[in-house]
Amino acid sequence: xxxxxxxxxxxxxxxxxxxxxxxxxxxxxxxxxxxxxxxxxxxxxxxxxxxxxxxxxxxxxxxxxxxxxxxxxxxxxxxxxxxxxxxxxxxxxxxxxxxxxxxxxxxxxxxxxxxxxxxxxxxxxxxxxxxxxxxxxxxxxxxxxxxxxxxxxxxxxxxxxxxxxxxxxxxxxxxxxxxxxxxxxxxxxxxxxxxxxxxxxxxxxxxxxxxxxxxxxxxxxxxxxxxxxxxxxxxxxxxxxxxxxxxxxxxxxxxxxxxxxxxxxxxxxxxxxxxxxxxxxxxxxxxxxxxxxxxxxxxxxxxxxxxxxxxxxxxxxxxxxxxxxxxxxxxxxxxxxxxxxxxxxxxxx
Amino acid sequence: xxxxxxxxxxxxxxxxxxxxxxxxxxxxxxxxxxxxxxxxxxxxxxxxxxxxxxxxxxxxxxxxxxxxxxxxxxxxxxxxxxxxxxxxxxxxxxxxxxxxxxxxxxxxxxxxxxxxxxxxxxxxxxxxxxxxxxxxxxxxxxxxxxxxxxxxxxxxxxxxxxxxxxxxxxxxxxxxxx
Numbered sequence: 001x002x003x004x005x006x007x008x009x010x011x012x013x014x015x016x017x018x019x020x021x022x023x024x025x026x027x028x029x030x031x032x033x034x035x036x037x038x039x040x041x042x043x044x045x046x047x048x049x050x051x052x053x054x055x056x057x058x059x060x061x062x063x064x065x066x067x068x069x070x071x072x073x074x075x076x077x078x079x080x081x082x083x084x085x086x087x088x089x090x091x092x093x094x095x096x097x098x099x100x101x102x103x104x105x106x107x108x109x110x111x112x113x114x115x116x117x118x119x120x121x122x123x124x125x126x127x128x129x130x131x132x133x134x135x136x137x138x139x140x141x142x143x144x145x146x147x148x149x150x151x152x153x154x155x156x157x158x159x160x161x162x163x164x165x166x167x168x169x170x171x172x173x174x175x176x177x178x179x180x181x182x183x184x185x186x187x188x189x190x191x192x193x194x195x196x197x198x199x200x201x202x203x204x205x206x207x208x209x210x211x212x213x214x215x216x217x218x219x220x221x222x223x224x225x226x227x228x229x230x231x232x233x234x235x236x237x238x239x240x241x242x243x244x245x246x247x248x249x250x251x252x253x254x255x256x257x258x259x260x261x262x263x264x265x266x267x268x269x270x271x272x273x274x275x276x277x278x279x280x281x282x283x284x285x286x287x288x289x290x291x292x293x294x295x296x297x298x299x300x301x302x303x304x305x306x307x308x309x310x311x312x313x314x315x316x317x318x319x320x321x322x323x324x325x326x327x328x329x330x331x332x333x334x335x336x337x338x339x340x341x342x343x344x345x346x347x348x349x
Numbered sequence: 350x351x352x353x354x355x356x357x358x359x360x361x362x363x364x365x366x367x368x369x370x371x372x373x374x375x376x377x378x379x380x381x382x383x384x385x386x387x388x389x390x391x392x393x394x395x396x397x398x399x400x401x402x403x404x405x406x407x408x409x410x411x412x413x414x415x416x417x418x419x420x421x422x423x424x425x426x427x428x429x430x431x432x433x434x435x436x437x438x439x440x441x442x443x444x445x446x447x448x449x450x451x452x453x454x455x456x457x458x459x460x461x462x463x464x465x466x467x468x469x470x471x472x473x474x475x476x477x478x479x480x481x482x483x484x485x486x487x488x489x490x491x492x493x494x495x496x497x498x499x500x501x502x503x504x505x506x507x508x509x510x511x512x513x514x515x516x517x518x519x520x521x522x523x524x525x526x527x
Contacts, residue, residue: 014509018502018505018506026437027434033440033444034440045513047369048364049462049513050367050368052458053462054484056481057482
């Protein structure tokens with residue numbers, strides 16, 4: 001095959017891969033393939049190259065492959081080791097990408113997916129979306145969600161509030177009325193109302209008796225700290241729950257900017273939501289929206305309002321309760337709630 | 350090779366299969382779906398006492414059948430009214446099924462591709478990244494870089510020819526030195 005004919009075949013093959021050939025050109029390519037061994041070899045090598053480019057791209061290695069010195073080897077026997085060494089050096093590529101890289105790891109990942117009953121529906125699967133969302137949720141970035149809580153299907157008395165969350169357990173909750181504020185600064189839980197002190201504790205459950213008297217919405221903190229329902233305050237918590245207790249499916253969505261994952265509870269648990277739906281950004285994995293439905297009809301809807309970097313002090317009561325008396329509840333888990341003692345200090349200068 | 354679990358052998362052939370699947374579907378998501386459906390067949394084969402003499406050939410046939418099934422299903426969808434012509438589909442599938450190249454050849458190409466990618470100028474690398482890593486259309490790429498879809502397609506066409514030529518040259522050099 002001379003150079004010009006080869007060029008023409010290459011153009012036809014690439015045009016075919018791009019879907020730009022006319023019917024006549026497709027027929028020309030088919031005829032050429034049926035009559036020329038060289039054309040067949042050319043198609044095969046183009047197909048292999050295309051497959052590799054998509055595989056490298058899927059795993060996020062094209063950019064890496066091109067940015068640093070080559071890790072390729074001329075020794076085919078070392079081919080199996082080429083990509084793993086590249087992976088190790090790309091620390092920003094995380095677990096999911098690592099798993100998909102080597103044939104052995106990919107094998108393990110495949111089997112894991114199958115065993116998990118998380119079936120693939122497209123090139124993107126629910127497990128992958130979940131993993132990416134977990135990674136995004138774990139980042140130390142502040143995200144403010146608007147939360148709407150509907151007690152049950154028949155009730156119209158929905159409550160709405162804003163929650164700002166950051167990795168490491170930090171959160172800050174305030175309703176639109178600013179009637180109260182609840183937070184966790186990464187070490188202590190705290191809450192306050194308009195004309196009350198700031199109550200601070202390292203163990204929320206020790207706070208519960210006081211909340212009963214002082215905080216009508218005490219269930220918020222119960223939800224926040226309950227091991228059975230770590231749902232309200234932490235998107236990462238929702239995602240972890242999905243991973244451990246739910247069957248997740250990727251929902252075919254017309255929205256190209258987000259993935260929609262629908263998760264159903266594997267076995268009945270009264271305190272857990274029966275279904276969780278979340279929508280995460282295709283590029284970043286950040287959860288844009290989440291919707292939880294409980295067996296009693298209670299619903300919680302989260303919607304991302306803002307992703308802005310906030311100061312570390314944002315999650316501390318000092319930021320939201322300036323001048324208020326601080327009452328720290330010293331806890332001793334062995335003594336239980338009835339043996340709480342209160343130590344008062346003050347934020348007043 | 351025969352002692353290696355089928356699924357592992359199958360995964361090692363991923364690039365070959367994905368290349369073929371993309372060539373006949375021109376849809377990377379559908380290609381992945383077919384590839385994964387075929388993986389299930391491979392895994393289920395474990396329970397079948399019938400011995401597979403040539404795993405690669407058998408897996409190719411599984412992939413081809415899964416692909417044809419998926420294409421038939423897709424043909425009914427209006428959004429994919431224009432699909433590959435039957436003559437070309439047969440020609441591509443026959444080429445794939447009757448491919449007698451061995452795995453070392455594929456490994457040579459794989460290694461060469463890595464080096465050839467590294468040699469690409471920055472602008473060309475950017476286009477390849479957008480197309481294959483970001484998996485976005487020519488139109489979307491053109492919007493990002495301030496060009497037209499046709500110009501992007503032409504550029505990517507040239508880049509792939511460049512990469513392909515680079516791979517072939519490197520393989521020839523390797524064959525000459527081995």
